[in-house]
Amino acid sequence: MSIRIGILGYGNLGKGVEKAVNANPDEELVGVFTRRDPSTVKTVSGVKAYKADDLKNMTDDIDVLVICGGSATDLPEMTPEYAKLFNVVDSFDTHARIPEHFAAVDKAAKGSGKVGVISCGWDPGMFSINRLYSHCILPDGKDYTFWGRGVSQGHSDAVRRIEGVKDARQYTVPVEAALKSVRSGGNPELTVRQKHTRECFVVAEEGADKARIEKEIKEMPNYFADYDTTVTFISEEEMKRDHSKLPHGGSVIYSGATGDNKHVIEYSLKLDSNPEFTGSVLAAVARAAVRMNKEGQNGCKTMFDIAPAYLSPLSGEELRAHML
Amino acid sequence: MSIRIGILGYGNLGKGVEKAVNANPDEELVGVFTRRDPSTVKTVSGVKAYKADDLKNMTDDIDVLVICGGSATDLPEMTPEYAKLFNVVDSFDTHARIPEHFAAVDKAAKGSGKVGVISCGWDPGMFSINRLYSHCILPDGKDYTFWGRGVSQGHSDAVRRIEGVKDARQYTVPVEAALKSVRSGGNPELTVRQKHTRECFVVAEEGADKARIEKEIKEMPNYFADYDTTVTFISEEEMKRDHSKLPHGGSVIYSGATGDNKHVIEYSLKLDSNPEFTGSVLAAVARAAVRMNKEGQNGCKTMFDIAPAYLSPLSGEELRAHML
Numbered sequence: 001m002s003i004r005i006g007i008l009g010y011g012n013l014g015k016g017v018e019k020a021v022n023a024n025p026d027e028e029l030v031g032v033f034t035r036r037d038p039s040t041v042k043t044v045s046g047v048k049a050y051k052a053d054d055l056k057n058m059t060d061d062i063d064v065l066v067i068c069g070g071s072a073t074d075l076p077e078m079t080p081e082y083a084k085l086f087n088v089v090d091s092f093d094t095h096a097r098i099p100e101h102f103a104a105v106d107k108a109a110k111g112s113g114k115v116g117v118i119s120c121g122w123d124p125g126m127f128s129i130n131r132l133y134s135h136c137i138l139p140d141g142k143d144y145t146f147w148g149r150g151v152s153q154g155h156s157d158a159v160r161r162i163e164g165v166k167d168a169r170q171y172t173v174p175v176e177a178a179l180k181s182v183r184s185g186g187n188p189e190l191t192v193r194q195k196h197t198r199e200c201f202v203v204a205e206e207g208a209d210k211a212r213i214e215k216e217i218k219e220m221p222n223y224f225a226d227y228d229t230t231v232t233f234i235s236e237e238e239m240k241r242d243h244s245k246l247p248h249g250g251s252v253i254y255s256g257a258t259g260d261n262k263h264v265i266e267y268s269l270k271l272d273s274n275p276e277f278t279g280s281v282l283a284a285v286a287r288a289a290v291r292m293n294k295e296g297q298n299g300c301k302t303m304f305d306i307a308p309a310y311l312s313p314l315s316g317e318e319l320r321a322h323m324l
Numbered sequence: 325m326s327i328r329i330g331i332l333g334y335g336n337l338g339k340g341v342e343k344a345v346n347a348n349p350d351e352e353l354v355g356v357f358t359r360r361d362p363s364t365v366k367t368v369s370g371v372k373a374y375k376a377d378d379l380k381n382m383t384d385d386i387d388v389l390v391i392c393g394g395s396a397t398d399l400p401e402m403t404p405e406y407a408k409l410f411n412v413v414d415s416f417d418t419h420a421r422i423p424e425h426f427a428a429v430d431k432a433a434k435g436s437g438k439v440g441v442i443s444c445g446w447d448p449g450m451f452s453i454n455r456l457y458s459h460c461i462l463p464d465g466k467d468y469t470f471w472g473r474g475v476s477q478g479h480s481d482a483v484r485r486i487e488g489v490k491d492a493r494q495y496t497v498p499v500e501a502a503l504k505s506v507r508s509g510g511n512p513e514l515t516v517r518q519k520h521t522r523e524c525f526v527v528a529e530e531g532a533d534k535a536r537i538e539k540e541i542k543e544m545p546n547y548f549a550d551y552d553t554t555v556t557f558i559s560e561e562e563m564k565r566d567h568s569k570l571p572h573g574g575s576v577i578y579s580g581a582t583g584d585n586k587h588v589i590e591y592s593l594k595l596d597s598n599p600e601f602t603g604s605v606l607a608a609v610a611r612a613a614v615r616m617n618k619e620g621q622n623g624c625k626t627m628f629d630i631a632p633a634y635l636s637p638l639s640g641e642e643l644r645a646h647m648l
Contacts (some may be wrong), residue, residue: 019582023463098644119648128648129632130591133450135647136608136635137601139347185594258343258604261596267454268592270509272585277461281580284460304633304643308453311460314452319628320422323459324443324452 002028003290009068010034016279017066018045026313030062031094053322059085064286083108083116087289089282091121106300114217115293117301121278127252129303131269134254141256144182146174146269158223159200164208169243171199185262197231203236248274284311327351327614333392334358340603342369342389350637354386381408388610407432407440411613413606415445427575430624441619441625444609445602451576452647453627454591458578468506474572482547483524486540488532493567495523506577509586522553525567528562572598606636
């Protein structure tokens with residue numbers, strides 16, 4: 001029997017999950033659930049759009065709900081709320097607030113006897129798993145995470161909020177010299193500025209003061225002040241032509257030792273579409289959440305708590321025969 | 325309380341496990357167990373060497389036994405035998421015989437109520453896990469495994485068995501053009517010859533027929549005939565000076581797609597010492613085996629069945645706060 005999946009929230013990530021669920025023969029998409037008027041939502045695959053409020057009447061129709069909201073305000077409310085009714089999966093990515101989010105989801109999911117898996121994707125997610133495996137194998141070592149080259153939506157939004165900016169795209173770019181030093185096992189101490197640069201492509205409003213916009217970007221605390229940032233003004237046509245995709249990626253590099261012998265472990269991603277890859281991780285985790293719940297588990301989990309085999313539609317025999 | 329570990333078999337891998345256990349503060353090495361006369365075995369760390377036969381009287385002293393034998397004849401006998409008495413971990417790496425080994429260990433470990441984890445290390449092991457994660461995330465894709473540059477002990481042994489060869493070291497080397505094509509997402513079909521070359525360094529006996537040795541190596545079925553192989557004759561001094569280490573590594577590259585968008589996932593290792601890295605994986609898995617058994621699990625497992633958090637000495641809270 002197929003795993004019946006609902007998607008709550010239908011932006012880029014929700015569309016990524018939709019595509020991923022449809023690519024998994026053992027999964028079936030029940031519907032997309034939205035806080036907007038569902039009659040205004042046309043889904044890519046043609047699956048039905050429902051009101052989010054309909055979910056409470058569909059607990060028998062859905063095995064797991066994938067919640068595709070923002071980490072700032074949506075997920076801290078939505079994931080615990082829906083964990084009272086469903087197995088849930090989210091991609092909560094505000095690292096500092098994970099303990100608090102975990103506690104809220106754990107309480108709700110223990111109360112309902114469901115499984116809630118939080119912070120899934122690639123970082124947090126696959127990158128976290130790789131940091132963990134490396135630290136476990138080589139306790140004497142250090143991990144480095146590089147992001148990019150890719151679009152940071154948070155930084156793009158920050159630039160868009162500046163007066164006179166019509167549209168903006170920000171690329172995070174790892175510094176080659178830093179990557180090289182880490183890959184060679186050099187174990188360097190690196191500042192924020194030494195690890196990444198930031199490239200901004202900006203469409204300015206007619207008559208806006210470009211020098212002021214550039215200055216405001218470069219001096220913005222947290223987002224840009226600690227980095228070497230370049231600002232390039234482009235036309236709306238160029239933005240549409242050259243920057244309409246959402247590529248991303250990066251590397252987790254671990255440099256460890258056993259006595260005098262050095263070992264370098266690297267996990268890297270080159271993604272044409274960040275939301276489609278993240279959505280694909282969520283679709284795999286959805287399968288694991290249902291399986292773990294069927295075995296009697298409940299409460300909040302992260303990808304750290306999921307044995308890799310649970311993510312696969314294949315049996316243990318098949319996995320051992322073909323992938324081990 | 326420390327996890328009490330025994331090591332059965334004291335070659336390169338056993339020494340790697342010894343070093344790894346001593347690097348993990350929550351693990352304690354009880355002793356090394358050998359089929360040789362223990363009085364002839366001097367351990368690197370000074371830990372006591374026992375007769376393998378002593379193990380049956382030490383079931384209360386050891387929480388998990390790491391079995392460091394060869395896959396051809398040692399492990400198929402030893403792992404099921406000792407799974408009757410202990411939680412066990414091995415690095416069985418004959419891919420074709422894994423189902424049969426799994427069944428034997430599963431039967432023994434279910435009978436004793438212990439956990440036996442087989443085929444741990446990097447391939448099988450970390451490479452397998454990365455193949456699995458990638459296939460689960462992107463069902464539309466293909467995995468490629470490249471090994472090297474590194475010493476293959478099986479191929480080195482095969483050369484040493486040729487008449488007139490005093491010593492030999494064989495390096496497996498991935499072909500750069502193939503790596504490049506796969507990393508670019510090209511999804512090429514590659515023959516064995518297109519993926520790896522083999523470099524042999526040979527010390528010949530005084531007066532041996534080098535042309536015949538070279539021919540025998542290059543024409544050896546399975547080992548060399550399907551590859552572009554180079555043979556370099558060197559002196560004993562050069563062998564000792566330039567080829568005394570056992571470096572290895574490689575990459576698992578997965579090229580997948582979500583519709584028109586391509587994604588490339590790569591996991592790569594550069595290891596100064598193959599046995600010390602493999603031993604480090606075994607020491608981490610030993611921790612997981614004990615923990616899973618304490619929670620009531622038994623039978624045969626692989627690294628596919630181990631949630632990443634079980635490999636770590638840290639608590640769930642600590643892992644979520646620092647690595648997620």
